[in-house]
Amino acid sequence: MSSVPVPARPRRGARARFLRRRGWDVLGIALCVVLVFPVYWMVTTAFKPTDEINSITPTWFPSSPTFDHFRDAMARPYFWDTVKNSVIVVVVAVLASMVIAFLAAVALAKYRFTGRKLFIVAMIGILMLPSVGLVIPLYVVLARYHLTNTLTGVILTYLTFVLPFAVWTLRGFVLGIPKELEEAAMVDGSSRVGAFVRILLPLVAPGLVATSVFAFITSWNEYIFASVLLSDQSQQTVTVWLSYFYGTSRDTDWGALMAASTLTAIPVIVFFLLVQRKIMFNLTSGAVRG
Structure with missing residues (x-):
């Protein structure tokens, strides 16, 4: 058995x-x-x-969904003006920071010059500073040149904390590109500018995309500098406008406030969804290369 x-x-x-x-x-x-x-x-x-x-009893799902709160939020004064201001500030700040940061990253990664290490240390030091500590000095400097309550002053302020991170991140991507590729292109008859445009720029483009996401999210969601520098409601950004969102004199219109908050978050979500695949790949590859 x-x-x-x-x-x-x-x-x-x-x-x-x-x-x-x-x-x-x-x-x-x-x-x-x-x-x-x-x-x-x-x-x-x-x-x-x-x-x-x-209602005192909370409801987890709306029984009869309505878009009235969204219409109410978009009908509030200065909503579209602040959205336009935010778009202008973010687009200009992102484009300017990417161009300047890319050129600075190439200089730090490919060339040796006097003060290079000191510049890197200073850049890291700026990243370690709390942004709140820079409000008063930046306001004093901008007020001297009559740039307070202007979008130009806000853009210049945003560059102070977007640029250091962008330079440091792009430097890691540039260091990961072998010099032999540019040298081979120059041997084949391409000029230094041609090798820069045809070889270096396409290889660093993924890093530019990943870094621009940080610049976009940081600039769009920034509140402290915009609230201090912009006093005119027509010149404020959408985050500052959202902080002044009130209902009646008796209570807050929570429905319209939540609708306005949702509308404010939509551009960031859409931008992130468009580039999420490149973000995950490029940040990890950049970390390995750097």
Whole structure:
């Protein structure tokens, strides 16, 4: 009579590893819920009728979704003016920072000059400074040149904290490009400018995309400098306009406020979704190269 083989019991070590992995999975899911829940509540509140928002019993899903709060938010004074101002500031700041940062990154990575190490140390030091500590000095400098309450002053201010990070990030991408590629192009008859445009620029383009995402998100969501420098409501950015969003004299119009917050977040989300694949690949490749 043949005996039936008894399956071996799982080892304690394997079971402990299994429980440990499941514990980390549960912790990750809980952390994700905590991070996502405020955004979820903001979006759902924007679609809820006013009665559901003011109800003592919270509702997780809007029973009858409405777009009235979005129409109310967009009809508020200076909404479209502030959106236009934010677009102007962000586009100019991102383009200017990418051009300047790329040229500076090439100079730091490809050439040796006096003060190069000191420039890198100073750039890192600027990144370590809290942005709040720069408000008063920048305001004094801009006021001397009559650049307060202007979009030009805000753009110049944004460059002070966007440029150092962009230069440092792009420098890692440029260092990862072998010099032999440019030298081979010059041997084939291309000029230094031609090798720069045809070889170096296309290879660094992924890094420019990844860095521009940081510049876009930082410039679009910035509030402190814009609120200090811009006093005229028609010149303010959308984040400053959102901070002055009130309802009636008795209470806050939470529906319109959440709708306005959702509208403010849409450009960042759309821009991130358009380049998310390049972000994940380029940031990791840049980290390995740097």
